[in-house]
Amino acid sequence: MFSLNGSSSPSIAVYGVSKSLTRRKIGAPLVVAAAASSNRSPGDGNVVLMENSLNVMRENAPAAPSPVTEKDSKSVVGGGVEDFYGEDDVSADQNVTPWAVTVASGYPLLRDPRYNKGLSFNEKERDGHFLRGLLPPVVISQDLQVKKMMHNIRQYQVPLQRYMAMMDLQERNERLFYKLLIDNVEELLPVVYTPTVGEACQKYGSIFRQPQGLFISLKEKGRILDVLKNWPEKKVQVIVVTDGERILGLGDLGCQGMGIPVGKLSLYTALGGIRPSECLPVTIDVGTNNEQLLNDEFYIGLRRKRATGQEYAELLHEFMCAVKQIYGEKVIIQFEDFANHNAFDLLAKYGSTHLVFNDDIQGTASVVLAGLMAALKLVGGTLADHSFLFLGAGEAGTGIADLIALQISKQTGAPLEEARRKIWLVDSKGLIVRSRIDSLQHFKRPWAHEHEPVDNLLDAVKAIKPTVLIGSSGAGRTFTKEVVQAMASYNKKPVILALSNPTSQSECTAEEAYMWSEGRAIFASGSPFAPVEYNGKFYASGQSNNAYIFPGFGLGLIISGAIRVHDDMLLAASEALAAQVSQENLEKGLLYPPFANIRKISAQIAAKVAAKVYELGLATRLPQPQNLVEYAESSMYSPRYHNYR
Numbered sequence: 001m002f003s004l005n006g007s008s009s010p011s012i013a014v015y016g017v018s019k020s021l022t023r024r025k026i027g028a029p030l031v032v033a034a035a036a037s038s039n040r041s042p043g044d045g046n047v048v049l050m051e052n053s054l055n056v057m058r059e060n061a062p063a064a065p066s067p068v069t070e071k072d073s074k075s076v077v078g079g080g081v082e083d084f085y086g087e088d089d090v091s092a093d094q095n096v097t098p099w100a101v102t103v104a105s106g107y108p109l110l111r112d113p114r115y116n117k118g119l120s121f122n123e124k125e126r127d128g129h130f131l132r133g134l135l136p137p138v139v140i141s142q143d144l145q146v147k148k149m150m151h152n153i154r155q156y157q158v159p160l161q162r163y164m165a166m167m168d169l170q171e172r173n174e175r176l177f178y179k180l181l182i183d184n185v186e187e188l189l190p191v192v193y194t195p196t197v198g199e200a201c202q203k204y205g206s207i208f209r210q211p212q213g214l215f216i217s218l219k220e221k222g223r224i225l226d227v228l229k230n231w232p233e234k235k236v237q238v239i240v241v242t243d244g245e246r247i248l249g250l251g252d253l254g255c256q257g258m259g260i261p262v263g264k265l266s267l268y269t270a271l272g273g274i275r276p277s278e279c280l281p282v283t284i285d286v287g288t289n290n291e292q293l294l295n296d297e298f299y300i301g302l303r304r305k306r307a308t309g310q311e312y313a314e315l316l317h318e319f320m321c322a323v324k325q326i327y328g329e330k331v332i333i334q335f336e337d338f339a340n341h342n343a344f345d346l347l348a349k350y351g352s353t354h355l356v357f358n359d360d361i362q363g364t365a366s367v368v369l370a371g372l373m374a375a376l377k378l379v380g381g382t383l384a385d386h387s388f389l390f391l392g393a394g395e396a397g398t399g400i401a402d403l404i405a406l407q408i409s410k411q412t413g414a415p416l417e418e419a420r421r422k423i424w425l426v427d428s429k430g431l432i433v434r435s436r437i438d439s440l441q442h443f444k445r446p447w448a449h450e451h452e453p454v455d456n457l458l459d460a461v462k463a464i465k466p467t468v469l470i471g472s473s474g475a476g477r478t479f480t481k482e483v484v485q486a487m488a489s490y491n492k493k494p495v496i497l498a499l500s501n502p503t504s505q506s507e508c509t510a511e512e513a514y515m516w517s518e519g520r521a522i523f524a525s526g527s528p529f530a531p532v533e534y535n536g537k538f539y540a541s542g543q544s545n546n547a548y549i550f551p552g553f554g555l556g557l558i559i560s561g562a563i564r565v566h567d568d569m570l571l572a573a574s575e576a577l578a579a580q581v582s583q584e585n586l587e588k589g590l591l592y593p594p595f596a597n598i599r600k601i602s603a604q605i606a607a608k609v610a611a612k613v614y615e616l617g618l619a620t621r622l623p624q625p626q627n628l629v630e631y632a633e634s635s636m637y638s639p640r641y642h643n644y645r
């Protein structure tokens, strides 16, 4: 027991406190001034409150009252907290000096986004936490706050203004931000994520207000470990890292790519239930080759050309080692929006030493495979009965192609080589064929099949006559009328996926796909499109975006204590997602379930991924929980306010 406030707090509170403090290494011995209550909910517990609310005070400093939550009646699936906080944490903390711990109250409490509740502080809390007079008299519920915020956000017509309003809210009242996002996910996803996040990155320098993640630049070379220690949270489960070189389909945005890790991690919390405090957005700044940014007076990054070769590799290696040193081997490192060459190299280099996941290669592959599994119910046949043509042979294109081939090979027993022959890729130089092999980058070589050269997409469609056309090129409006019409001339129901983001880079719009195929296309896109009307009929289209996969995938890794990612886990995630597509969805032409159910979907994905982690012997959380779906659900962060004593 470790509590000076009378509540019987289990050892968990000690873990959280001591661990944080050990790592803080701040000066002389201190005294403990406050601790958490007895609530133990794995996704949502007071431990978080403790750990994230530490103000370390010098010996004899007065202890301010702490907002400690009242006992929460929510039932808990056994063992969750220990798993998140790890028994190894205890032994690591044996030499801890007693420290003083308290949390903010009064004005600082209102300024602390993690604990601020704004007008929802009740009368008792206002008295107990020195808030009297700092707020107007009214006390309102969190639900009313949500209603008010949605009303305000809807006043903004310009998407970037909505984005900024959401970011302001995140910096002011974190739980309200997540409540808003979770309760209105279909409306707000395009605001905090693609397409708006793309524009936000382009203008990040001028809209920058508060740092929302860690910036690690070449200036920090040799001291990245110290930089990581500056991050206020000591328990991190997921890092999303970019070097900004290929932000969506918008190209090199340098340091301003930070909007992407921030956006992705807010989805980790909203969609996958990972606690916000355990998510760390990182941008590695090695310069930019974007002349416009280099000449932009508001640019926030290093004003130099990109470092490459050894200089680049050394910085990344230092980062990878420092992360493992400080957060252990179970932290997920999600690579996001790196340029092709680095993305493949980093995944190959660190795949066997770290828990790494490339969202653009693996997450996109898994979500597209799920969409194809659903599409088969509409077009018939097995994967092996179809032929696939890609425009784009980068991370997404080859990643998806690899996973389709793997699945075909598993289903038919055919060797991978043979399965690959169903799949063709077009890059900027035309169809990838054998005669080009010597000039191809290594990740394109498996796709260089025997064929005469074809130098453009339309001719490739005519030559291959694919049943499925997938755009992953980052180049907008490349599925022209002729291309879509050619697909519709060979197929009763052509499957067309325009995956590039944001909307401006989509290979075609939903309207174009339906119009040019006379309403016969089975269409999905990376960024959302509103339903379109064609010949008096409405056509909805699904969003084939890795946001369906990575939050649940990450949760599955966390709840099983995975130490490595394996392709079979991606297949498990695809199957779990495809299983969530209802007959009703399919009848509307939707290859994916609505995002409105995403937390339930994420729990299903997490359970299937975790089961695979156990099966492969890559789990460290033992024994395996009996019901993984329930366990995943109960592990999720809830944005509901706590009551403070």
Ligand SMILES: O=C([O-])CC(=O)C(=O)O
Residues within 6 Å of the ligand: 194, 247, 248, 249, 337, 359, 360, 500, 501, 526, 545, 546
């Ligand atoms: O961020 C998204 O919307 C999907 C993605 O990973 C990308 O386009 O790079």
Ligand SMILES: [Mg+2]
Residues within 6 Å of the ligand: 248, 336, 337, 359, 360
């Ligand atoms: Mg991406």
